[in-house]
Amino acid sequence: MTTTDTVTQPVIKLHNTKTRKKEVFTPIDPENVRMYVCGPTVYDRAHLGNARPVVVFDVLYRLLRHVYGADHVTYARNFTDVDDKINARAAESGRAIGEITAETTQWFLDDMGALGALEPNHMPRATEYIPQMVAMIEDLITKGHAYAAEGHVLFAVDSWREGYGKLSGRSVDDMIAGARVEVAPYKKNPMDFVLWKPSSDDLPGWDSPWGRGRPGWHIECSAMADDLLWKRPLEEGKLSENALKFPHVIDIHGGGNDLMFPHHENEIAQSCCAHGNEVFAHYWLHNEMLQVEGKKMSKSLGNFFTVHDLLDQGIPGEVIRFVFLSTHYRKPMDWTEKKAKEAEKTLRKWYAQAAEALSGRQPELHVVELLADDINTHGVLAECHQYSQAGDVAALRSSMELLGLLGDDVPDWVKTPDVDLSAHETRLFEARQTAMESKDFSEVDRLKTAYMDAGLEVRMSKTGVELVPGPGFDPAKLDEI
Structure with missing residues (x-):
């Protein structure tokens, strides 16, 4: 289906976390629907919880492609490959950070591929976007929304007090009263969060106006989403006249609800303050745990x-x-x-x-x-x-x-092999009949274990035995029983 098939287009309705209600989805530009989803920190295998948002937003991606056309949807999902957990893993294992992140990134792609997830159009790595992050941080400082202190750069929450907390429905005062935040002498407000932090010689670091260091977690998504879903299509002439009315704004931003605060709240603050907007994304979607x-x-x-x-x-x-x-x-x-x-x-x-x-x-x-x-x-x-x-x-x-x-x-x-299992079913049934008389079930247990090891599901009843091939069925193992 393409954007010209207006008669048969269904109306998409999405629950917008920002407004707490289900809304009709109206893209800024139906010819270029743009979605960003926060991706994994690649230091180990993806657990089941990591996989849920991948599947959820993969289905949404498929729906958008069906309604607007595959060439009219752009989906970006990042890899966080600079992080303290990765640094710790490198220190424990003695392996190079780049080697670890390359391996774990491929693990993630392989595992998500096994779940049927399509690969997004863009899968940026944080380490590829350090210059864009530095530029955004400099801009925030210039506009009075961030400040440098002791090798760090922090976002000044008080500079955007009227907008901070709207996504999660919290006021700054409530957050300060109830939050467990890092207390540091260089913070002007306990809720101020790190945009840049210094790196010692044994940690990854990049040169910056504030010394050698590395980015905070939140800034990477703001920089990558803006570059991939605004600046790049702008340079390529892919934005419509209507899209140009919403500079630096995307259609959908998603992730798990554990990211709503502080990660997504901080993304909104950074992005809106850097670009002078009230909006970063029109629709925010969050999956449950x-x-x-x-x-x-x-x-x-x-x-x-x-x-x-x-x-x-x-x-x-x-x-x-x-x-x-x-x-x-x-x-x-x-x-x-x-x-x-x-x-x-x-x-x-x-x-x-x-x-x-x-x-x-x-x-x-x-x-x-x-x-x-x-x-x-x-x-x-x-x-x-x-x-x-x-x-x-x-x-x-x-x-x-x-x-x-x-x-x-x-x-x-x-596609299980076409194997006649009737002889094995008869053998197990007869062993069970014998065991019922002798009260010795050792042979029955041995056979059941052997058949299950061969990848067969054993279903026993009073009238018979059924052996059902499972996904790991190996007919060769039947010869050993």
């Missing part, structure tokens, strides 16, 4: 998983994505083993049906309208269930493609 088996994910609770952990356990990326999409992005999501098993069972059925239809068909307008209603992925999955039950394989396939659950072909893990 993730739990595991009903509890907050924590290493101390033993329920901390990286995406790579689950993939290594044989859980397909499409299954992980399905579980994520089953809960609305603004609601807390609970990852459970039960949900993953149910998702895999459903997807196996859907893939078998979808394989009967051709790819590339336009999704049903009703499905697009559901997704356009504040990214209602749960509603679209419910429609997929209906299509599956009705045998409407064409509608099922096009809906799955829109959600990113299916590409040109069904995933390899669904």
Whole structure:
């Protein structure tokens, strides 16, 4: 669909954190819709919580591309590759920082690719934009919104008191009273935040007017979003007359709700003060957090998983994505083993049906309208269930493609080898019958363990045994049983 297909365009409605309500999405320029999402700090594997915003905004990206056309949407997501956690990891391991960030960045891309996430148009690294950050900081100092002190540069919150806190709904006085902020003698106000800080010889650093140092966390997104989504399209002549009326403003900014304060609040302050605007992004979207088996994910609770952990356990990326999409992005999501098993069972059925239809068909307008209603992925999955039950394989396939659950072909893990398992099922059933009489179940347990190790799901009942191939099924292991 392109921007000329106005008759069939659904109305996109998004919950805007800034206004606390669902609003009709009206881009500044329908020919150049621009979205920025805060990306990862690349010091280790991405955990499940890191993956949720990737999937959420990937679906929004797909929706925008469908409505406005792939060539009319620009999506930027950054990599933070200069950070104290990265420095600490380098010190612990003795490895070079660049080596660590290159490795972890690729890990992230591989893992998110396994979840079906498209790569954004731009994936800037913070270290590539130091000059732009320095220039923005200098501008903020010149305009009286920042000050240098003891090798640091800090944003002066009092200089933009009327705007600071509107996104998160807090006043500066309330934030000062309730915040745990770093107390430093060089701060004029406890809420002032770092734009630049000094670096010792053993830490990454760049020359600046304030001495050798490195940027604070918040400034990088302001500088990169402005460069990639305003300055670059301006230089390339890609901005419409209407877009020029909103200088340095983008359509959508997103991320997890843990970033709303202070990160996004500080981004707004920096960007608006640097450019003399009241607005940085017209729409702010935030996804809720993730739990595991009903509890907050924590290493101390033993329920901390990286995406790579689950993939290594044989859980397909499409299954992980399905579980994520089953809960609305603004609601807390609970990852459970039960949900993953149910998702895999459903997807196996859907893939078998979808394989009967051709790819590339336009999704049903009703499905697009559901997704356009504040990214209602749960509603679209419910429609997929209906299509599956009705045998409407064409509608099922096009809906799955829109959600990113299916590409040109069904995933390899669904294509299990054609192996006759009846002899093994009979063997296990007879062993169970014998054990019922002898009360010795050691052989039954041995066989069950061996079949599960081969990647088979063992389903036993009073009337028989069923062995169902899973994603990690290895027929060669059956010869060893």
